[in-house]
Each structure stands twice: as C-alpha cells, then as structure tokens.
Amino acid sequence: MSGGSQSSLREGREAAAVARPLRWAGLSVAGLLLGGLLACSNDPYPQADADRKVYYTALREAPRTLDPAEAYNVTAHAITGNVYDTLLEYHYLKRPYTLIPGLAEAVPEAEPQPDGGVIYRFRLREGLLFAPDPAFALGGEGRTTREVVAADVAFQLMRLADPEENSPVVDPFSNIAGFREFQQALVAAREADPELASLPPHEQYARVGGIEGVRVLGSHDLEIALSGPYPQILYWFALEFSTPVPWEAVAWYDGVTRDRFDDHPVGTGPYRLTEYDKQFRVILEANPNWYGVQNPEWKAPGAVYPSEGEPGDAEAGLLPPDVVGQPLPFIERIEFRREKESIPTFNKFLQGYYDASGIVKESFDKIVQNDRLSPEMAERGIELSKSIKPTIFYLGVNMNDELLGHPAGERGRLLRQAISHAVDEEQWIELFVNGRGIPAQSPVPPGLFGYEPEYENPARVYDPDRARKLLAEAGYPEGIDPETGKPLRINFDSYATSSAQLLQEQFIADALRAVGLDVRIDATTYNQFQGKVQDGRYQMFFWGWSADYPDPENFYFLLTCDMRRAESGGPNYTNFCDPEFDELFARMRVRDNDEERLAVMREMRELLERERPWIEIHHPETYGLTHAWLKHRKSFGISFPMTKYQDLDVAKRAELRRAWNEPITWPAWALAGVAIAVVVPGIRTFFRERQ
Amino acid sequence: MEAHVFSNLAVVVLLALGAATVVFVRRNRLWSEALAELWRRRRFSVLVVGLYVLIALLDSIAWVGGTGANGASIEAFEARSVIDRLFAGTRESSYSAPLADHAFYGGKPLEAPGTHLLGTDILGRDVLHRTLKGARVALLIGGVTTLIAIPLALLFGVTAGYFGGRLDDAVFFVMSTLASIPGLLLLIALIMALGKGTWQVCLALGVTGWVGLSRVVRGETLKLRELDYVQAARALGVSELRIVVRHVIPNLMHLVIITFVLMFSGLVLSEAILAWLGIGVDGSWGQMIDQARDELSRVPVVWWNLTAAAAALFGLLLAVNFVGDALRDILDPRTLREDG
C-alpha cells in the first residue's frame, strides 16, 4: 500500500509540471478562437463585388431545364425570362396586363379569314443579335453571333411540335394550322428513315417541310395562321416558349460532346447566363448584344423605362422623372444563390444580403402589423408591396368515386355540397398564410377577366349546420352511413412532402370531422399518390393551379371532359365531366373579353356552385418586401422577372449592411471568462488535492 | 380487424409477456441478480423508462364510446385511448401559450382556459397531449423494429455461427452487403421504395438494424459452439435443434438485450431525421420537432412545441442510454463494446 502513495506523490508532481504548458496551450487556443470571433462576419459575398450593381436573389430549387420549349415553372422562368426575349411583352406598370411589342415591331391584329381561320402578322425588328456564344461558329468560322431572323421563331415553333422535346404547351400551339400534322409527319419520317433521327433537329425539320400555318416571308416577316379563332395565342407569344432560338445552339449543345442545350441557353434577352451551378449559384450578366444596348436610339418600348403606368404609380415612386425614358437595363449582374430552407433565406434578406424577398409565414407578425409594415421594418426602409397571384388552391374530389362522384348521382352532389359548407377557408387563410389571401369563390382568380370581387359563392359559405342538413338530405344523418351505422368514411389522399403541408391537410380533415364525416388522411409519397390516381383509388385531395397566361380559359379547361386524368391523362384530376359545362367552355374559349363571354362564365360558375368538383380554398396574395436600395420595383403576378426595369443604390446597400450586421461579441468574452473562471481553479484544486 | 382492437390485444400480449418475464427472472438467479443490480445503480433511469412505457401502454388501450366526447359526433364512434380521454374537449382554434386563458393570436378566450400545461399548437391541439402520444410512437418504432430484427438476427446469426460452412458463407455475404451500404442511405432507399407509413419505417429500421445484431450473435455462437457442455450434449446425441434452443439461444439473450437497448436511441434519432425528410412516422416527436422548428421565428416566439417534443425525446433517450450502459456493465463487462 505504501507503494501506492509514493506513486501518487510522483504523479502529482508530474502533473503540476505538465499543467503549466497545458494552461498556456489552453490560453493560446482560447486566444485564437477569440481572434477568430473578432474577425468574424456574416457577409456571404466576396468583398470585390460590394460596389457593383449585383442583384442578389435566392433560388429555392434548381430548375430542371432552361430549354424555352420545356421550361414551365417559376424558378426556370426567373432565368429564362431574362435570357430569352419574346416577340411580345407585358407592360411593366400597366394593369390589367397589357401587351407591348418586344422583338416584334408591333402587336399584331387578328385578321379573320374567309375559311374561318385567323392570321397574325409579326414583323421582327432589324439588326437584332443573339447573345455572343461559340455555337455560332457552326454558321461560319470565328463567328460569335448573328442576326435574329423570322426563321428562328419558326424553328422554335417546330421544336414545340417535336415530340422529342416533350414540350408541355403542345395544346395551345396546336391552334396553329398544320401544327399537329407537322408533328405526325415528323414522327412518321423518323420511323421511315432511322438515319433522319441522327441529323441535327433543324435539318430534320427542313426535310419534313415545316408547319403549314407558320409562314416565313423574307428574313423579318412571319405569318401565323390559326385554324380557328383563339385570341389567347398572343399571350403565348409573350412567353419564352415562342422565343427565337438559333439552330446553331441546339445543334452545338448536343449533350454528348458539350453541355446540353437545357443547361446552356442562347437567347436575345437583356441578360445572358455565365455561370450555372445548380447546387450553388446561377449568374446572369448583362448581354452586350441586346438591342436595348446596341440600338438605344430606337427607344423601343421593351428597352426603355415606361413613361406611364396605372393610377397611383407616380405617387408610389414608380415613375421618377430621371428614370422615365432611360435605356435599360440598370442592373449589371443577377446572382441567384441556392437556398433550401426558408427561414435562413428570409433572415439573410433581413440582414440585407438579398435585395427582395417574400415573407415567410412564421415571421409575418414581426414584419406586418395591422396590414402595414411594422415600425421596426419601416425604419429600416423596407417597403411592402402586395399582389394577388393568378393562382388557386382547392380541395378536389375524384368524380369517378362511387361515394362522392358522378356515380353517386344526387347523393354524391349533396355530399360534395356538404363538404363545401364545412371548410372554413377564412380560418385556413388566417392560420397558414397569415391572412394573405382571398377566399376563393370560383376557379377564376383576381386580375383575370371574369373575376368579380363582389361575387359570393352561396355554396362556399362556411356553415357547419347547413353542412349537417345537407348530409341528412343525402341520406347520411349526422354523417352516419345507415348501412353500417357508423360515420361515413372518406379518405383524404395526401402526398405532403413536408410536415407543414401535412398540417394544412390535417386542418381540412378536422373541419370535415367536425360535421361528422370520418375523414382520414392517407399520407403517401408523391409516387404512391400518382399510383392511386392511376388506379382511381382516391377520393379527396388538395391541389393548386397557377395561370400560365392571364385568361380564365386557363382555369376552366381544368374541368373539361377532354382533360380528365382517368381518360386522357390530362390535368383534370377530379375527372369532372359535364356536357353542359363543356358546351359553355367551348363558347367562352373562343370569345374576346366581352359581355357575352362574361355571361357564359357566369353560367359556368353557377353550374359549379351546384356540382362542386372543386371546393375552392384561396387565391394567395403575395407580400413582397424590398429594401430601400432596390428602386422602382413593381411586383408582377405572373412569373416574369422584369429585372431589367429595376435599379440598385449600391452605396446605400453597403452602408446599411454594415450597420445591420455588427456581430455581438460580448457573449463570447463572457463565455471565455466563465470557462477560465471555472476550469482553471478546478484543475488547480484537483491537482492540489491529488498531491 | 379494427386498429384499436389490435392495439388492445398487443397490450394484453405485452402485459402477459411482462408477467412471464417477471416469473422467469424470479426463478433465474443470474437475471434476478443482474436486475437487482440495475435497480440499485440506475433506479431513477429505470423509473423514467417505466413511466414512458406506462404512458405508451395507456395510449394503446382504446375503446369506442364512453364519456367525454364533448358533443362532436365523430368522437363518439372512434376508438379513443386513455390518454385521449384525459384530454377530451381541450381542442382550441389555434396557438395558445402554456397555461394561458386566451388565444396567442387575436386574444380570444379559450375553450379550456388555464388547462394547457404546454400550450396548444397551430391547429389548437394540446401540446402535452401530442407529446404524450409521441411516447407510444417512439416505443412502437423501437418495439416493432425489435420484433422484426431479433428473430431475423437470431435465425441468421445462430444458423450461420452454429452450422458454419456454406450457410455461414451465404449469411455472412448478405450481412456484409447490407453493412457496406451507408446506414442512413440504406434506410432512406428502403423507405422510398416501400412507401411512407409506420410499418414501412419500422420494417426499414428492422432490416438495417438486423445486420449489426446478427453479427454479434454469429460471433458469440461461434464461441458457444466450442464450449464443453455444447460439445458434450452433441456427443450424447441431443438433436442439433434442441441444442440451439436449449443451450445456445439462452446464452445469447443478454447480448441481444444489451445491443437493443443501446440501439434504441439510434432508432429514435434516425426517425427524427426521416421526419425532417418528410418520410417519418406520423405523430412522432421527430415530426413535432420538424413542424415546430420554423415557429421559433415567430414574434413573440412560439417555443413550447419544440421544447416539449425535444424534452420528451431527450428524456427518454437519456434514461434508455443510462439503463443500457448499466446493463452492459452488469451483464457483460468485457466482451461487448459498442462500436459505431
């Protein structure tokens, strides 16, 4: 035992000898850490860019493709909309949405033909150039660009028809005479001659002979012949689907030896893509070949800041005299940073690292109070803008369902009406979007022709008692199915990908349970949900639809027989089919916006009040926030970026960013102090005791 | 069969198993001493785990009808558990703070003022209620996974270790194949292929958890096979099956139990990650945390959701980890070491 005490003595001495350097090492590590803390900063951008006009924005998800024939979502349009100019554009300030000429010299008039068809004549501006790109070497040694001609638009329209491209907008463009025929001829030619498929697309199209209704007259004139009236076609010429595309780029970026054309857009817009890393960032730089830069003397409507807007724009600072008529664009670079989580993104906006942002629902009460910016935010110079999106969220019913749909006849109708009365959409809007939305009364969202703000859908009044009465009328008193003696069992088919989405669906399920329906959420993955849709094993679902162009036709078509999911794989997920509705739809589709069209739409609305394939929930309202340094920005409901009209005050931005992001360092010092105060005496005491 | 009948039966079976275990432990000196030692060392942790189990059992006993339906007709037809009945009629319209008597937003008076110990969530559900129900989900995840993994591991581990040869090669090959796929990715891949749902998650966890246990079992069986009394039994002509059942498996049980107690926290933590990816189990603490994490940005801050779920999860795992550590020390001081 004596040996033990001896060794512990020695141990103590050794330990004391080691303890001093240990203490020093500890102190130096602490010093290093503190030094690191003092030098720390939360600025996510390199210093070199601080005084350039770089517009920073977040990219929530990576776009699947940037091919203008395919790209069909908001994220992709944020890029393609800046890279590809179109024949027609929307006026930046005017509401309701107004078309102005873009690459075309004027907005064409419809010219009805004796055979029932309609012709639109476009004339391209002369001297338009594509953005510089090595692909143009295909057209001649050393070339980096070339003039835009009418054939480039025709080429793109043929690409839309090409089934290989998988374009989602074949239907609207099929109104062009000979569009479907070209499609079939192309498929047939490829089958007949396998060699053909190995040629570059433009040669294949040339062999097949082009679309009959797309007539290229000389280098700058283009005639579009429709087989019947379809006034909405002009909107499609304001979307990137119909932008001129150089055949060289499609042939060059073949995805085998070089990038794919989907990742390498070559266009005519005010910006061009210079860096494309889907996980990290996307950079657009001003395009030196853009017509607004090359030919400022044209003062083309799409290349200068507009001089008029809607009433109130001047007061809102959207028509500053020193900017009106100035050549665009003002911002030299657009930088998208990939952000996956909403809260960090929003916090970076608050720190000044993004120039504009929406509001995440959790922070809403901090930002907006009594429908106005909170004093704290107003003091920071943040501005709030509101716009209604042409979007609707609805609760859909599978009309092929035995219990709820067409097969159930009158009982099913009453049941759907009961469901319609049971969901309190105002509470929904309050809980999940902080009241930012308009309770939906019909499929048509605000801002579109035929939306009537004073209209109240009698079937969408929240009235649980009425719902219970309707249930009784349907033969299910108190929700009890007389056959089983138990509450009626209904499946709510959910494919929620996040817990937050599941909460929203839980709300609807709870509302229906409150009137006595035994609604259970069947949560599956998206694939399983699609599988259920495929087999018709679904009853109720939550869905949304955003307008592709501002016309009510783009909403009502979702309920036509032709678009039924079960029959044709179309987007009519409810499988609603009513000959009367289809007849009305056919009439409203081809009419210009006049009284008669409105009358037809009212009839359709009434029919839906009774049938209830959709239980409309809400039209979201977007609250946009911008920092004081982002100038003359007006929010635009449809997904057009409109970045070229906006400007940045870079000096102000740098100054405010500095002021808002001073790190708070005292906790580090306090923590270090506490650590030293606890650890050092502790170790000392310990060694003393051991000794 | 209705879900609640199944759940009630499961409780009965579990209680019967529990009783059988008590009887067995009382008769078996080794186990009763070990458990007495565990009780001596980790009384508090054992009590905490017991409390969670009790809550989970109470939440599993459900029946239709009875009192407390609070007018809403649908509840009268539904099977509600003992826990559900304790919280009958406490549904609010949205958030309320702990013990508040008015709604968090708008300040409307509550249906049941002052009774929500941990407040209510966005849909007005009592947070304490949801937290308590999470115990059942957590133990279900652990329990069902165990039920899947233990028989698999015993079957494959013992046959491979005991009979050796080709069989061993085959089992070992399957094991090393599964083991070489990164755990979380394997789990996710399985769930994506199987689909979403409680049983799918448990099955995937069972398949991933089976491998580790099987390895331990195989290794130990290899050793047991060579022991004198097993050799003696074989020499006496006792059938192989009888040897395995009478002599090998009983001597593996302590390893199985320890491995599983130690694995339990990993299972529950994995589920939290799955919940974040949107493929977790409905009603789990992981899901609560995921639903509540963004609420921290609200002003004033809504903290009680996240805190309740996180604390419940933490409490269970802490207690289980302590019990597991102690069990390992008591039953098997040297041969077993947690690796990975």
Added chain:
Amino acid sequence: MLAYVIRRLAYGALVVLGVLLFLFVLFFTVATPDDIARRALGDKATPEMIDTWKANHGYDRPLWPWQDPSDNLLVSHYTSLLGFDFGRSDVDDAPIGQRIREGMGPSLALTVPMFVIGLGLGLLLSLFVAFFRETYIDRAGVFLCVLGMSVSILLYIIGAQVLIAQLLRWYPISGFDPDPDVVARFLILPIVVGVVSSVGSDVRFYRTVFVEESSRDYVRTARAKGAGELRVMAQHVLRNGMIPILTRVVLAIPFLFTGSLLLESFFGIPGLGSITVDAIRGNDFATLRVMVYIGALLFVLGQVLTDVSYSLADPRVRLE
C-alpha cells in the same frame, strides 16, 4: 500474402456486386419507371410525354435478362455503374458524374476539418477523462457524453443557427462560396455543430478503450515499476488503444466523401450530401442509386485496405 490480398479484394468485389443487385431490386422493381417519369415531368405531363421520356431514358426496356438477353435494364445497370458511367439524373437529365465531381470539393471542405478536429478533440477529451477515471471528473464526463448523445442533431443545428448566426450575427446563417476570402466563415458553424454532435459518442467509445487498456497487466506492471501516470497514458495506453480506435476511424474515412446530409442541407453547402437530399426530395432514383453505390464502394474499399494493412502488421490475422 499476395494470395490473401487477392482473396480479400475478390470478396470485396463480390460484395459490391451484391450491393448492385440489391439496388436494382429496390429501385427498378418497387418504384416503376412510370412513377419516375411523372415525377420528373411534373403535374402538367401528358401520357405521350411520359412515354417519350421513358424511351429517352431507356426505361422502356425489359427488366431482366431472360426477357431480352441483349438489351435489358439489369445488365445495363451493372455495366454502367461498374464502368463509372453514372448516366443522367432522372429529374433534370444533368450528368450525375459531373455533379459528383462538383460536389466533392465542398463536401470535403466540410467533412475533413470536421473529422480532424473531431478526432483530435475526442482523443484529447477521452484521455483527459480516462486519466481521471473513477473520479467525479470521469463521471461528469461520461454523463455529459450521454447527454450529448441523447440530443437530436436537428436540435443542434437549429440551436446554432438561431443563437450564433441569427441572434449574435457571428457567421452567415447558411450559404457557401469557394472564394478563399469568405469560405471559412461559411464552414465554421457546420463544423462546430458536426463536432459537438458527434463528440459525445466518440469520447465515450475512446474512453472505454483507454480505461480497459489501462487496467491490463502490462500497464499495471509499468505502473508498479514506477512510471508516472501521464507517461503510462501517453506511452502505453494511447499507443495500444490506437488499434480499435483506428479501426473505427479508418472505416469513417470513406464517408468523408459522401458528405453530410443534414449539415449540408441546413447550411446550404453544395456538396454531395446536399445532392443526395435533393435526390431524395425529388425522387431522383438515378442519383440516389449512384450515391448509395459510391458510399458502399468506398466502404468496401476502406475495409479491404484496413484488413490488408492489419495482415501486413500482424501475419496471424491472415489465419482467420
């Protein structure tokens, strides 16, 4: 020796083939190509679009060799992955190989410092705790380890983002930029979270090894001979304890390449973990398949290397 190495490698190859079979069954038979197509094309897809998509991606071929020996999915699955031809993403058609090369850098920038700091800190703390074994410092240390292990990593991340990034504004909440001026400030927070969340179980494991090692006979002998405790720890315990520790550490190295799913996603680091999470959320089976394959391949490789180096160091191992 050579025979052993070859045998070991052959077995590793066999395991890789097994992994590939498993992946095939999982991703081609359970989730059908129709599902994948619909997911990739979105809600506005028509049946014709789905058929074209399947044809373009080769998913319209039969699954098994007995259906069509010359052209089937199973054989092409094997040949392409074994040939490191990873093909294109199901969701956006981007070449997966290129995406992996791009993601490797940011992933390593995160995982390597995390690994090194984690290992260093873990060893330091566990030696410290083992040095004071059976005292209150030891008990407190183990208690803290178990405490740390019982917290979900989600909570660590949320806590760090709210407290350090949002309230104290020390570092960016999330993001990444390879620019050398700013790259460090994006990595510090995820590294700290990564180290803190894993240090508990590491320390507990290392401590067990050290405590066990320090109760062995030769250590007792050394102590009896009068060697000081610090010297015993440094010379004998640390050195001999390194073998089980190294096994664990070496097997963790392959996973440095596959990145961290949660840290990368929450902190916006464009690495392989981030790519994997995108693939999971977007049902991009082609990418997920490749990520699982690479993970398994690296793991098998790591295992073979460990085994071979052991057998070099200690010939008896080969006898097993």
